[in-house]
Amino acid sequence: MKLHHFIPTCLVAALLGSAAAAVSAQNIPADILASARASGVIRIANTQSSPPWSLIDDKLQPAGYDVEVAKEVARRIGVAKVVFVADSFKNFVEGLKAGKYDMVMNDLTPSPEREKQVDFAAPYGVEDFRIFVLASNASIKDKPDLKGKKVGVTTGTTNESWARANLKESDIRAYDNGGFVFNDLGNGRIDAVISSHFGGMKYANVNKLPIKEVGPVLIYQLSAPAMPKGQQPLKDAVSKAIGDMTRDGTIDKLARRWVGADFDMVGDIQRALQQP
Incomplete structure (x- = not known):
């Protein structure tokens, strides 16, 4: 009579969970910023269905406030091309953790629950x-x-x-x-x-x-760029780019174009930061 080894269900679940986490980690470069600069490409997710933040224009290309901010941020952090990846709000956090894209820039609000799972750079919208x-x-x-x-x-x-x-x-x-x-x-x-x-x-x-x-x-x-945990060089570079864009008028210029001619984006960001 052969004796079969018994593995507790909880241990099996833990092993499978560890394996899934390891696979996800393998899909994420150790330094996303360095990798993106080397390849010249960064992948940024948006819904492409939430105007005026992201949408598909009459040329069937991604457009909108978040799209234009993303392109300018990429240029300022030294990455030549943005590949926009369409996804839904409910998938953004898990998509980042799984390495489906490098950042999310689509009207995504930092919240305590999200900040446990992903990091956020400086806010650029409200x-x-x-x-x-x-x-x-x-x-x-x-x-x-x-x-x-x-x-x-x-x-x-x-x-x-x-x-x-x-x-x-x-x-x-x-x-x-x-x-x-x-x-x-x-x-x-x-x-x-x-x-x-x-x-x-x-x-x-x-x-x-x-x-x-x-x-x-x-x-x-507020809305801010989201990225996988532990990507401090990317977070710092993106936050600096957004700070520079705020000071030199780029944020307000893009907001007036896409959101409204009389919209005070920078002022409203400051008011949102001060709300209880």
Whole structure:
């Protein structure tokens, strides 16, 4: 009679987890900045479906505020070419940890949970988040009116986490694509959407949706480049580039082009940094 070795399930899971982590680590250069400078290419993820931050233009190329900031940051850190990788918000953190791309620059907000898993450089953007409803809706005017209502958010975004934390008595519906959530608002499948002023108004104008924003600003949310943990040279170089772009007017110039002629990007970043 042969005796079979018994390996506890928990040990098997631990071994598999260690193997997966090792594979992910192998996909990430020890020094992303040095590797990108040597190859002349850096891979930066965005959704390509969240205007005005990232979108596909009429030439079928990535465009938008975050895209233009990313290109200028790459130039200033000594990398000639950016390869933009399309992905969804919910995948960004895991994508970085798995080495699918070197950075994320797409309206991604530093949060305590995210900062446990990835690093962030200096912020280069900010958004004010509001409530959007149908233009004909007269009953929802502010946050308390969302009690018992179906509220749409984009999966994996900080407006989803904010809504789940602050709208406990609402029915939160998460969508992988920001466009779909506004389509469902326009079709009456949900009662409201939590979104940025710029994102919401862009969808309303481009798709001619009968929606409006109501109530005061719910929260300001910063956006900053995200990268795998332990990439200090990359983090320092990107933060310096963004600081220089802030001081020399590049950030404001790109914001006026893509976000709005009267938008005070640098001023709002400072206000967001000072909010409780």
